[in-house]
Amino acid sequence: MDTSGVVLSPTAHSSSVEIVQCADCSADDPQWASINRGVLICSDCCSVHRNLGRQYSQVRSLNRGMWDTPQLELVKLLHKTGSNRVWEHAMLDPASSSKFKRKPLPHDPVLPTKEAFIKAKYVDHAFIRKPSKDDEPWSxxxxxxxxxxxxxxxxxxxxxxxxxxxxxxxxxxxxxxxxxxxxxxxxxxxxxxxxxxxxxxxxxxxxxxxxxxxxxxxxxxxxxxxxxxxxxxFDLTNRLSLFLCGRKPDHQHQQHFLIPELTAKNTVETLRSVRLKIQALPDCAFEKLLQDVYDEVDRRETQAAWMAMNQGKITSGNEQCVAVFLPLNPAFSATRNQLRQKLAKYDVREFATLIIDVLKVRSTGMMFFIHVPPIFSFLTTD
CATH class of the missing domain: 1.25.40.20 (Ankyrin repeat-containing domain)
Structure with a gap:
């Protein structure tokens, strides 16, 4: 079993990350991180990040997320070295013509104020450094x-x-x-x-x-x-095993897949047609399916952390702004987006059965690398 590299907060939060302010609205004590942006964000701003989708922002709870130790160290380091200046470079430049002259304030509304700023910052890259007329052009x-x-x-x-x-x-x-x-x-x-x-x-x-x-x-x-x-x-399949089993395979001892068994016959019957289609998929189509199952795992883990953190608290209503299924990705077809969102309808046992099936197929000879970022499509059946 390989659990040495996985950190479950609050240890990760209290001892490893120095919390200052939300990168997007300057609220105190942000409880979330955007991993690929290297910034810490509050719950309000996190609700917008979640709706953007993982192609723009990969969010994880600092208090309740499962972290690989090196990944947590990277977030700490990027935060410490001023990663937010990368995304807000133009706002710090007095000569900038940016229409956003200031960031949202902590108590500004999520919609439309914080949402508009966050989309400009991370989707449009409106504030990153660009060559000025005085700079030498770069390719x-x-x-x-x-x-x-x-x-x-x-x-x-x-x-x-x-x-x-x-x-x-x-x-x-x-x-x-x-x-x-x-x-x-x-x-x-x-x-x-x-x-x-x-x-x-x-x-x-x-x-x-x-x-x-x-x-x-x-x-x-x-x-x-x-x-x-x-x-x-094996990062993608590791995450699926961690979701099901609470632990990862031990790769140093040549255990590359950790696949539990389900015994509920009714679940097997419910998904029989889907299972047969999975087994018959060509490599490229299976790659698409595995990507989307991973995204749904990430959504469910994030939602569980979100609900646990907000339980019993008076919130600003941001929980009503978060989609209960995978957000639309403009790079995907309408059919692909619809199929991705159908994953949210699977109950716990049905979804576990689906994960087990894709892990079994992945472990039987499909040795190509499948990267975590969601860039492929889901199983193309209704």
Whole structure:
């Protein structure tokens, strides 16, 4: 069993993260983090982040979320190094023409005030650094090369800024075929590895010498980092097992999948047609299904933390602003969005059965890497 790398708050919150103010409205004592943005946010602003979807903001409770220790350390570090300045650069520039001259205040309404600001900040990237008329023009290739160089260092704040500017985590140098993840792994930069992975870097990508980032890290003596990269290769299925079992597989002892059994025959019968379709799916369609099941797991865990944190409290009404199913993703078709939202209708046992089925299929020979960010579609059946 592998639980050493998982931290359940409040330990994570009270001892690991120095709380100051919400990154979006300056409310005191924010209880949530946006992992991919590297910021801490209050419950009001979190309600907006949740409705944006994981493609824009990956939220987790500081008090009640299950955290991988390196990921929590990354959020701490980004917060400490001023990650919010990346997303609000133009607001700090007196010469900026931004229509938002100030951030929302803690007691401003969620709708429309906080929602409009948060969408401008994270969806439209309205405030990130852009070249001015006095700057030398830069190309995407320039930004990619800067990223490739930066990940050799510990400056994750600079890496975050480059990613916000559009740097590609899949960029490889033409000579050795090393991606930024290869470079960070070879240099032992654990926090850079975490950030690159969150932004879509593939831990199973091989360079020109047919070596993965984990193999490069192990060659250079960074054994713990190599083990973490091996774990990230199974991050999606690990999260599904953690949701069902409360623990993850022990990859260091070659246990890569942890799959419980359900005995309720009525549940099996209820999902028989879906199970048969899952077993017959080609790899690309199964990849889409697994992505969406992961998103629904994340939504349910976040909702459980949300309800527990707000139980018995007088709230501002933000709980009424949060969708009870996966939010629409404008990059997906209407059919795909509808099918994703149907996952919320599965009861606890039905959803557990579905997860077990996809874990079983994933464990039987489908060895391609499936990344966590939701970029693929759900099972294309009604």
């Amino acid at each position: 995407l290739d320039d930004v990619n090369k800067q990223l490739w160089s930066c990940v050799r260092t510990a400056h994750v704040d600079t890496t975050l800024r480059l990613l916000a500017m559009g740097a590609d985590v899949h960029y490889v140098d033409p000579e050795k075929g090393n991606s930024p993840l290869h470079v960070a792994a070879k240099e032992g930069q654990a926090m850079q590895v975490e950030l690159l992975y969150i932004y879509g870097a593939d831990p199973l990508l091989c360079n020109a010498a047919d070596l993965t980032p984990a193999q490069l890290a192990r060659q250079d003596g960074f054994v713990d980092l190599a083990n973490r990269l091996d774990e990230l290769s």
